[in-house]
Structure formats: C-alpha cells, structure tokens
Amino acid sequence: MIEQIEHHPLDELLRVDRIPHIWCSTCGLGIVLNSFLTAVRESGISRQDIAVVSGIGCTGRAAGYVNLDSFHTTHGRALPFATGLKLGNPKLKVVVISGDGDLVAIGGNHLIHSARRNMDLTVICVNNFNYAMTGGQFGPTTPPGAKLTTAPFGSYEHPFNLPFLVDSCGATYVARWTVLHVRQMTDAFREALEHPGFSFVEVISPCPTVYGRRNQLGSGLDIVKYYREKSVVRNDIDTRECEIELGGTIVVGRFVRKRKPTYLEKMNEYLRQSVGEAFVPYSGPVDDAGD
Numbered sequence: 479m480i481e482q483i484e485h486h487p488l489d490e491l492l493r494v495d496r497i498p499h500i501w502c503s504t505c506g507l508g509i510v511l512n513s514f515l516t517a518v519r520e521s522g523i524s525r526q527d528i529a530v531v532s533g534i535g536c537t538g539r540a541a542g543y544v545n546l547d548s549f550h551t552t553h554g555r556a557l558p559f560a561t562g563l564k565l566g567n568p569k570l571k572v573v574v575i576s577g578d579g580d581l582v583a584i585g586g587n588h589l590i591h592s593a594r595r596n597m598d599l600t601v602i603c604v605n606n607f608n609y610a611m612t613g614g615q616f617g618p619t620t621p622p623g624a625k626l627t628t629a630p631f632g633s634y635e636h637p638f639n640l641p642f643l644v645d646s647c648g649a650t651y652v653a654r655w656t657v658l659h660v661r662q663m664t665d666a667f668r669e670a671l672e673h674p675g676f677s678f679v680e681v682i683s684p685c686p687t688v689y690g691r692r693n694q695l696g697s698g699l700d701i702v703k704y705y706r707e708k709s710v711v712r713n714d715i716d717t718r719e720c721e722i723e724l725g726g727t728i729v730v731g732r733f734v735r736k737r738k739p740t741y742l743e744k745m746n747e748y749l750r751q752s753v754g755e756a757f758v759p760y761s762g763p764v765d766d767a768g769d
C-alpha cells in the first residue's frame with residue numbers, strides 16, 4: 479500500500495494554502511521553484527533575511543507561492559523594486575524570479591543597469607522563449623524560425639543571448655541550466671545566493687501549452703528529453719558562444735564567477751573618501767528596541 483504523503487519537504491517555505499498552483503501540467507516552473515527553495519534551505523539563510531520579487535507573467539506567480547517576504551510587482555519593474563529593497567535594507571538577500579518577457583523586454587533597461595552597477599541581487603530568469611501568459615507572443619529571446627501567435631510564419635528577429643548580455647553589462651555571476659539539470663540548477667541558485675554582486679541564472683524551461691504547442695514540440699516531458707539530447711555543458715566559456723538556435727545545441731554551465739565591488743561597496747567607499755573616517759556606512763534599519 480502506498481503511504482500517503484501529507485507534507486512536502488519544502489512545506490515551511492511554501493504558502494501551501496495557495497496550492498494547487500496555476501501552472502500547466504508539465505510546465506517547468508514547478509521544478510524551478512522546487513530547486514530555488516531547496517537552494518534557500520541548503521544555504522541556511524533564515525526566512526527573515528530573504529525577500530523575493532517578481533514581475534508579471536507565468537514565472538511571476540512564484541512570488542505568491544513562497545512563504546517568504548515577497549512582492550509581485552508591475553510588468554518589468556521587479557528589478558527597480560528589488561534595488562530599492564536592497565538599498566533600504568542592505569542585510570537582506572533580495573532575489574528576483576521572473577520570465578524572459580518581463581525581465582528582458584519590458585524590464586530590459588533595468589536589467590542592463592542592474593548588471594552594470596553590480597547591484598547585490600540574485601536574478602533567476604526563466605526563459606521559455608515567449609510571452610506565455612498573454613497568449614504566446616514572440617519576444618526578445620524567441621529563436622529565429624519559432625512560430626508564435628504574432629509570428630505565424632516564424633520569428634525573423636535576432637534574439638538576445640542572455641548570458642552574453644548580462645556579462646557584457648557587468649554581471650559577476652552568470653550561469654545557464656535547463657530544468658533537466660536539477661542538481662546543477664540548485665547548486666547555481668545556492669552559489670548565486672552566496673555571491674556578492676549581481677548574480678544571474680538563466681533557466682531554459684518548457685512551456686508545452688503555448689510555445690511547445692505552436693512549434694509541435696510535444697509535452698513537457700518530450701521537451702525535457704530534447705534538453706537531454708541537445709544540452710552541452712561548457713563551463714567558463716566566452717558567453718558570446720551561448721547563442722540559442724531553434725533545434726540547435728543548448729550550451730549550459732557556469733560561465734562567469736568573479737569578484738568586483740558591489741554598488742553598495744562602491745558607494746560606501748566613495749562616501750568614506752568624501753566624508754572622512756567619521757563616515758558610518760548604512761547597514762539597514764534599526765529594530766524596535768533601537769539597537
């Protein structure tokens with residue numbers, strides 16, 4: 479007899495009253511959320527010291543399912559909200575979880591400037607190559623040739639190569655995995671959480687309902703089998719080599735991990751030089767007891 483499991487091991491980090499979630503069957507988003515919460519637990523960060531911010535879209539719903547301080551912002555604005563949160567309370571670990579349409583199209587300007595500043599944020603960008611929640615429009619990561627509602631004969635635009643984009647802007651941790659690579663993805667999330675500065679993890683994830691159906695890729699399981707066939711691990715390569723073509727190889731791995739001053743470190747250093755040794759760096763709000 480199969481024993482009924484009453485509690486999920488990650489229950490304490492989930493708002494179980496919000497389950498069942500809205501994500502489609504065999505969508506990759508549940509795997510991403512499971513990996514993220516596992517990484518949070520493994521990293522030992524307390525629930526009081528972490529906040530999750532997301533934008534609009536299927537991925538953006540993640541903020542509603544985590545039992546952490548979280549905020550579901552307007553379209554494209556997750557990064558400026560997260561930046562304000564971090565500057566207001568530098569002790570907080572601030573994580574942005576959002577999709578390619580939200581972070582790279584509408585929020586694209588915020589993305590490049592957050593990376594340029596080496597803002598101390600962790601960004602998880604779930605890339606399913608389309609605007610899924612709004613019905614499957616093509617976007618800035620759609621590979622040429624892929625069919626979507628606004629590209630019925632196939633997209634002809636050149637897409638962003640996300641690892642190269644954020645690397646060239648100044649990100650100091652950059653990785654890409656697919657939802658097939660659960661262990662590597664979880665390790666990457668944990669490394670990104672521990673990394674001082676702008677850390678960016680792209681996750682290639684199936685959207686069987688919209689992108690998969692339009693391009694006849696089959697179920698989510700079929701798409702994950704495709705990842706197994708087409709993924710190549712190439713750690714530390716030049717991020718210019720991370721382009722994705724329809725039906726082509728998917729390069730995965732950790733591409734960038736380097737240390738350089740974060741935005742707050744630069745700001746404090748500049749103010750110390752300007753104000754002198756009397757300068758006391760801001761380290762966050764005091765608690766009610768005033769200490």
Ligand code: SF4
Pocket residue numbers: 500501502504505506507536606610611684685686687688689
């Ligand atoms: S529409 Fe696509 S991305 Fe959104 S929940 Fe369904 S399968 Fe996932």
